[in-house]
Amino acid sequence: MARKPSQTRAKATVNAIVEAGFIAMAERGPAATTTRQIADIAGVGVGSLYEYFDNKDAIFSVMSERFVADTVALIRPLIPTLVRMPISDAVRELLERFREFLQEGDGRYLNCVQYAITLDFEMYLDPLQTALSELVTQYLMHHPETLQIRSIPTMSYIMIHGGIFAVVRHLTEPNPPISFDELVEGLARMVGHYIEQEIALAKATRSELNAQTRGD
Amino acid sequence: MARKPSQTRAKATVNAIVEAGFIAMAERGPAATTTRQIADIAGVGVGSLYEYFDNKDAIFSVMSERFVADTVALIRPLIPTLVRMPISDAVRELLERFREFLQEGDGRYLNCVQYAITLDFEMYLDPLQTALSELVTQYLMHHPETLQIRSIPTMSYIMIHGGIFAVVRHLTEPNPPISFDELVEGLARMVGHYIEQEIALAKATRSELNAQTRGD
DNA sequence: TGCTTGTTCGGATTCAATTCGGAAAAATTA
DNA sequence: TAATTTTTCCGAATTGAATCCGAACAAGCA
Numbered sequence: 034m035a036r037k038p039s040q041t042r043a044k045a046t047v048n049a050i051v052e053a054g055f056i057a058m059a060e061r062g063p064a065a066t067t068t069r070q071i072a073d074i075a076g077v078g079v080g081s082l083y084e085y086f087d088n089k090d091a092i093f094s095v096m097s098e099r100f101v102a103d104t105v106a107l108i109r110p111l112i113p114t115l116v117r118m119p120i121s122d123a124v125r126e127l128l129e130r131f132r133e134f135l136q137e138g139d140g141r142y143l144n145c146v147q148y149a150i151t152l153d154f155e156m157y158l159d160p161l162q163t164a165l166s167e168l169v170t171q172y173l174m175h176h177p178e179t180l181q182i183r184s185i186p187t188m189s190y191i192m193i194h195g196g197i198f199a200v201v202r203h204l205t206e207p208n209p210p211i212s213f214d215e216l217v218e219g220l221a222r223m224v225g226h227y228i229e230q231e232i233a234l235a236k237a238t239r240s241e242l243n244a245q246t247r248g249d
Numbered sequence: 250m251a252r253k254p255s256q257t258r259a260k261a262t263v264n265a266i267v268e269a270g271f272i273a274m275a276e277r278g279p280a281a282t283t284t285r286q287i288a289d290i291a292g293v294g295v296g297s298l299y300e301y302f303d304n305k306d307a308i309f310s311v312m313s314e315r316f317v318a319d320t321v322a323l324i325r326p327l328i329p330t331l332v333r334m335p336i337s338d339a340v341r342e343l344l345e346r347f348r349e350f351l352q353e354g355d356g357r358y359l360n361c362v363q364y365a366i367t368l369d370f371e372m373y374l375d376p377l378q379t380a381l382s383e384l385v386t387q388y389l390m391h392h393p394e395t396l397q398i399r400s401i402p403t404m405s406y407i408m409i410h411g412g413i414f415a416v417v418r419h420l421t422e423p424n425p426p427i428s429f430d431e432l433v434e435g436l437a438r439m440v441g442h443y444i445e446q447e448i449a450l451a452k453a454t455r456s457e458l459n460a461q462t463r464g465d
Numbered sequence: 466t467g468c469t470t471g472t473t474c475g476g477a478t479t480c481a482a483t484t485c486g487g488a489a490a491a492a493t494t495a
Numbered sequence: 496t497a498a499t500t501t502t503t504c505c506g507a508a509t510t511g512a513a514t515c516c517g518a519a520c521a522a523g524c525a
Binding site for chain 4: 466467468469470471472473474475476477478479480481482483484485486487488489490491492493494495
Binding site: 040042067068069080082083088 | 511514522
């Protein structure tokens with residue numbers, strides 16, 4: 034961003050530009066939107082775009098940042114509730130809320146997720162990963178029995194990334210072979226089973242060790 | 250593609266262009282590569298690009314197609330072997346081969362996967378999904394006990410998409426928090442546990458039903 | 466009100482993608 | 496082999512979108 038807006042009028046302009054960006058992006062996708070279109074929708078001159086944004090991509094970047102920040106703002110407050118639920122219910126709840134979030138405000142975000150992958154969005158994914166990692170960490174702390182499972186970082190990595198992308202991919206596909214509810218249910222079960230199985234395994238290993246100790 | 254090359258010379262230029270595309274893409278990413286660069290690397294005039302490709306994106310599309318086709322060509326022959334292995338070993342084997350595939354030829358593909366998501370690559374992902382679906386189907390048929398598990402399409406969807414993207418994401422990240430081997434191991438365990446748990450569940454349900462039947 | 470600073474604008478500029486018409490090379494024919 | 500047709504190649508010219516810039520306009524302040 035080339036310059037910070039100081040007056041309220043200027044802040045309104047910046048906001049109008051970002052809003053226009055969302056509208057244009059939802060209509061045609063990022064590749065097909067021109068600076069002129071954004072400017073027209075925002076009701077400002079083309080030149081104004083460059084007062085506050087270094088270039089066209091900078092507008093998209095701010096949009097991505099805003100989207101990710103809003104998503105994180107959705108997740109963070111849910112953490113205390115989620116950590117007290119059974120794991121599969123927590124997954125279900127989280128994804129259900131996410132779906133609602135995408136659909137609110139006439140589904141603008143929904144139209145953008147579709148193109149989000151196209152952008153340098155990845156750069157701005159970090160806060161989301163951090164928030165989800167925090168959720169996982171807190172969950173583990175609230176359920177001490179889960180702390181026995183092996184390689185928690187790996188498990189967490191797979192669940193977060195596999196989960197994010199399975200969901201994003203599903204939202205992106207024009208004709209997904211399964212419904213969103215089925216996806217959510219499947220993810221909930223997958224996570225649930227993994228945890229159960231690992232706990233059972235840890236228990237078995239422990240009792241085996243005990244047996245050996247007694248045997249010697 | 251505007252015109253088909255008929256002479257061998259022309260086929261060579263088409264090939265040179267696509268190769269140049271891979272080189273340029275690996276160096277600077279797709280957004281920063283210009284038609285002139287591609288032409289220079291390929292050793293042809295800019296105009297020649299447009300003899301065989303409608304536009305710049307068409308070059309990237311062909312690259313994506315080629316990459317996906319090669320990946321499918323990697324997977325297909327592995328299917329007969331994979332379906333005879335325990336599920337987690339099959340996952341390990343598949344991913345190990347995929348890693349080798351990406352690294353061969355001085356890692357050109359490896360540099361491209363990074364940008365693959367950026368392109369309309371998704372359009373060309375279908376064959377890969379189909380191949381993996383086939384793998385899953387054949388696997389299920391070779392292991393009749395797995396046919397009891399619930400909502401196979403959902404499970405298959407999650408494993409394929411979550412898996413693809415977790416792997417792609419890992420390859421893309423500059424400093425992944427876990428190693429590729431850990432990722433592979435985690436995915437293998439996750440899939441393995443899910444299957445085991447579902448089979449156990451099905452068995453439990455069945456014997457419960459039997460008990461009820463006997464009880465009445 | 467006069468002065469300074471912030472804001473807006475749209476024509477001018479720049480740069481990359483794409484087009485086009487003809488030259489060179491290869492294939493075909495006589 | 497020479498003439499003719501087809502295919503291929505090219506790079507200067509065109510086009511259109513992104514970006515820059517300096518004049519004109521508004522806000523804050525004395």
